[in-house]
Amino acid sequence: MLLFMSMIYSLLTIQREQQEYFNALKVYHEEEAERIREDLEVSFEDLGQDILLNVKSRAPIPVELSYVVINYGGLNVTVIKLTNNTLGPGLNTTLGPYPKLRADSQLSVKVITSRGNVFEAYQTLLERRTVGTSVGSPPTYPFTGFRQSSSGAVRCADVDDTGRFIAFADETTLHLLRRDGEAVFSYEIEDGYIARRVEVVDENNVVLLTIKGDEHAKIYWVREGETYWSSILPLPASGSFLSIEKGDRVTIYYLTCNGELYVFNEDGTSQAITLGFNGEVFVSTDNDLTAIVYVSTSGSGHLMLLKEGSVLRAVDIAWLSGICAVDLDVEYGRVVVGSSLIGIYDLNLRELKTIELPSNSYVFWLKCEGNRIAASVIYIDAYYYVSYYYTRCMVYDYEGNLIWDTSPRYEGNSWYYSIYSFIPLYPVKVDVKGRVYAIWPSGKLGETNILPIYQPDGTLYTRVESEYGMVHVFDVNEHGSLLVLGTDEGLLYTGIGENSPGFEVTLSQEQITVARDGFPKELTVEVAPYEGYSSNIELEVLSLPQGINVALESSTGSPPFTSRIFIQANATANTGQSFILPIVAVGEDGTRDAAYLILNVGEVTIVKRSEGLLLHYTFNTEWRWLSTGEGFEASFEPSLRRYTISFDSDEPVSGWGGIYEGVYVPEDYPAPIRIRVKLSDTQALDPTKVGRLTKRIQVYSQSLGWRTVYEEDVAEDDTEPVFIDVEATPCFAKGETNFIFLQLFSSGSAPLRASVCFMYDPYNYSLTIYGEDVILVKGLKANLKVEVYNESWYLLANAVCPPDSDEAFVTLNGLGPSSFQGYIVVKDGDNVLCQTGLVWISGGDVYQVNL
Incomplete structure (x- = not known):
């Protein structure tokens, strides 16, 4: 036995040493490739009759430019030989202008170096000059806010949706700031605890998630700089997530990779739910709706939608496995799930559409907003027998069309990454305008201090650079007006646009039930402006389920305004289901907001609501x-x-x-x-x-x-x-x-x-x-008739629902302190809408009709 154990130990030692050798070999090759790499950022601008190129060197060594190749399609190619064009590290040069041979062509422009490396140019648009940029040079925004020093590196940061407040935590302290840098409060973090996640609730409240080594996690609700409540939670080795619903009721979700879900109310009361999985999981919240994806212990994938801790819907996703991610966009009625595929789930139609990814690729993070899905996609390949990872950003619209992609190239036994074609393992973010934000590498291997911002079509909008060390975390509010970067030395934040005026949509009811082939139900939608928003707004309801009809009393208006919504289910509607119906408001300038209605569909019924005394x-x-x-x-x-x-x-x-x-x-x-x-x-x-x-x-x-x-x-x-x-x-x-x-x-x-x-x-x-001889029937419409029969179908009494009322009182003379068996029937003229079965009837009974 000892000999056998010795052999096993020797094999493990050899395997470990071999792995260490391969890892060291990989690091050596990477460092050598980094030292001598050629890396150019190349862009061209179509000036109509001419083409102008801009080239910037991101290489650590001088790069000699040899050729410019312009392809007009097919065999129509122009090759321009360059002489004495050596570009030093960090320098820019302009090439051209070169005349266009064909005005209607789809151009492809490349720059070739003396070492044979090929760099393809991206096209910049003339409209980009409207943000104050010169031709070929993307604008770099200065930090118009200020630098907030910290005790060590910034661990986590959050911008509230309105862009008015910033929370961040460093090594020792939680800070809440206003947009202009004024401190709201600071809060000392307990010794031994490290901040992992922070969320702004409002101007007085912040939720902080911390960990203590590998012992446990701890959630704090911090109110006006003091502990309102806190709770110690398990900390699995495989990780955990925090997400917060900020609707009428604040709900906090703490989710572990061991399959435990903890749901906290604002007052600190909580419940624990076991979901039955152990491994990959992801959670996301939009407005007051939460989505969770996970892979169960049996290997099957699942999507759950929750509100205030209650499960609204559960969907099985067979292809969900391994790495997974999820995000919601209530304004467009979509839930996007990522794994080996990307799935776009329509909340109303209950349909899941999938997008194929390149082979051996997995989504490890995604965000969806403004009809754009930005997915951080990881690719796994074999490189010297060691798993070698690189990532790319792939951006789709909600129809599944690939809008743009940052793809590395494999040439001459080496991978080449343009500064605008490689994303390390950092989250990407998207604002409501469809602009994409991501951290990119710069300088030495592992350092990141550049954050470019892309337009929805993939052209560069701007980039923000940190002068204060590596960027660890960043966040941007959903309107894209305030951006923060957490660095080694503190928090940097900048306005990348005005704190945009906008509006908020609310509904008079969050949940209603309509009956198939019944009467319409009515609710009110209110549109309230903030920051002086005054543009005209159009209301719409997205992707209606089968058999559901919606009518708006007024579909347009200038805020503030209200409109009534009438919802009805015809005979083709599916009963026994609930739908999440986004009510969306869109301004003339493209600003959007939405509230969602939980719509249940049932049959026309009459049920006893409460017993008489x-x-x-x-x-x-x-x-x-x-x-x-x-x-x-x-x-x-x-x-x-x-x-x-x-x-x-x-x-x-x-x-x-x-x-x-x-x-x-x-x-x-x-x-x-x-x-x-x-x-x-x-x-x-x-x-x-x-x-x-x-x-x-x-x-x-x-x-x-x-x-x-x-x-x-x-x-x-x-x-x-x-x-x-x-x-x-x-x-x-x-x-x-x-x-x-x-x-x-x-x-x-x-x-x-x-x-x-x-x-x-x-x-x-x-x-x-x-109760004395009277029953009440509620939920009626004017002029509907209620009839009461005994068990032999002899009519005992009836009543008509009066105008401007939804209820009718039926008097049963001589009933006294007793009850009898009979039937209650609701009629519209001679047409029977619904009736009870044989029920016990006594004075004081209340019945509810669902029309």
């Missing part, structure tokens, strides 16, 4: 007893079927003793409430003691206090049992629990002895609380 109580030992004075007693006599409350005192006593029960009355209870009880009195046990006691029924509720339903003096002589049946509607508070007390009361005027007996009625009930 038909509560029968029998006296037993479980009745509760309460006394406010000495001398009161209660006794239960099962053989005599009665509960007796007695009083015996030699001294005057003011107070009462009684038994009680509680009953909840619904908020929309429609019928008069009555109380029915059977009781008898006894005479005073000692005729020498004079005075009277009172028998009474009282109701207590929190909002109304004590209310007396019935009160009468105790009789002098024994009395026969009688029924007390009284209306008690004003004494009951709706929407809460009411307590009914059966009491014997002494005013304290004289000592005496007496008792009152509460007895069973003929139905063996001692107390009955019931």
Whole structure:
């Protein structure tokens, strides 16, 4: 056994040393290639009759330019030989202008060096001059904000959606700043904890995720610079994610690669959900909708949509495996999933369209916004028997068309990367205008300090450069007006445009249910401007599901304005499903915002919403007893079927003793409430003691206090049992629990002895609380008719929904404290819209119609 273990150890040692050799060989080749590499940024501008080239050297050594090749298509090629054109490191030169041979051609322009390396030029557009650039030189924005020093490198940073606030954390402190650099607050991070993620909630609140070594993670809600709450969470070795919904309710998701999802509310209360996976996972949030993709332990892929911690939809994705990513764009009604393919999921149509990627390629990060998908794609290849990774940015529109791509070239046994064609393992971001942001390499291997910004068509918009060391993190708000870069020495941030005016879309309801072939439902959409936005706005609803019809009262307007939306499902709509329906507003200048409606589709139905009060109580030992004075007693006599409350005192006593029960009355209870009880009195046990006691029924509720339903003096002589049946509607508070007390009361005027007996009625009930002869049907339309039948389909009563109302009251004469079996039918003229099955009907029932 020892010999076998020794052999195994030797093999592992050889394998480890071989791997170390290959790694060292790889590093040597990379460093050597870096030292002698030729790297040019080449662009050309089509001036109409001429072509002008700009060449900038990114190489560490001088580069000799030998040829310019202009291809007009097919065999129409012009080759221009260059002489005495050596370009030093970091220098620029202009070539041309060269005359165009064909005005209508699709040009391809290349520059060839003396070593035979070929660099293809990208075309710059004349419109790019509108951002203040000279021909062939992309604009570089200065940092118009300021440099915020930090205690060591910036660990994480976040810009709020409006571009008004910035949060970042360094080695020791969390900072919240305004756009102009004014500090809102700072917060000291606990010793031993390292900041991993920060999110701005609003101008007073920030959420911070930290880790403590490999022990655990800890989430903080920081409010006005103080800890509002914190929670310690597990920290799996394979990683974790944080995402926040910032809607009407703030919801925080902490997701681990071990399959554990923790959902926090704003007050710190939480729930834990086990998703059943162990490995690849990704989470993203837009507005107040969250998407999670993961690969389960069985190897199957899944997409989940959540809101406020509740699952709205789950979708199986068979091809999802290994590396995966996800992002949402509610304004366009899309969820984009990336792995070995890119999937574009339509929230309304429930359709998943896929995009093929190059072989051996995987999406490890993606962002979607403004009809653009920017995917960081990793390619795995064999290089000296060692896995060799490089990445590229691939940008698609929501129809699946490739808009532009940064692809490295393999020439002469070497990989060549243009400065604008290589993206290291950093996230990319997209703003609502479809502009793409990414960190690019510069200088020595592993250093990054350049951030270019691309137009939606792939042309360079601008680039931002850091003069303060390596950029670790960056963020930009969704409108692309504020950009921050976290570096070795602090935070840099700049306005890359004005803090754009915009608007916000809200709905009067977040969720509604429509019935197939039923009546339309109505809600209101409100468009509110900020920062002085005044352009005309058009409302639209994207990609309607089958059978769903939507009408806008007004589809255009100048903010602020409101419009009613009418939604109806025809006979072809699919029932039993829910749809996420984005209501989108688009300004004349292209500014967009959206709110989404959760739309459920069902059948036209009528269901019992709440039971009427038909509560029968029998006296037993479980009745509760309460006394406010000495001398009161209660006794239960099962053989005599009665509960007796007695009083015996030699001294005057003011107070009462009684038994009680509680009953909840619904908020929309429609019928008069009555109380029915059977009781008898006894005479005073000692005729020498004079005075009277009172028998009474009282109701207590929190909002109304004590209310007396019935009160009468105790009789002098024994009395026969009688029924007390009284209306008690004003004494009951709706929407809460009411307590009914059966009491014997002494005013304290004289000592005496007496008792009152509460007895069973003929139905063996001692107390009955019931609704009087009225039922309510809600959810109707004007002039719809409600009919009530008995079980033999004999019509007992009917009522019509009045104009300007959605409910009807049906009176059933003589029902009393009882119920019966029957049917309830809703008609539009002679057409039956819906009906119940055979149900028990009693006074006070409330039925809901779903039209």
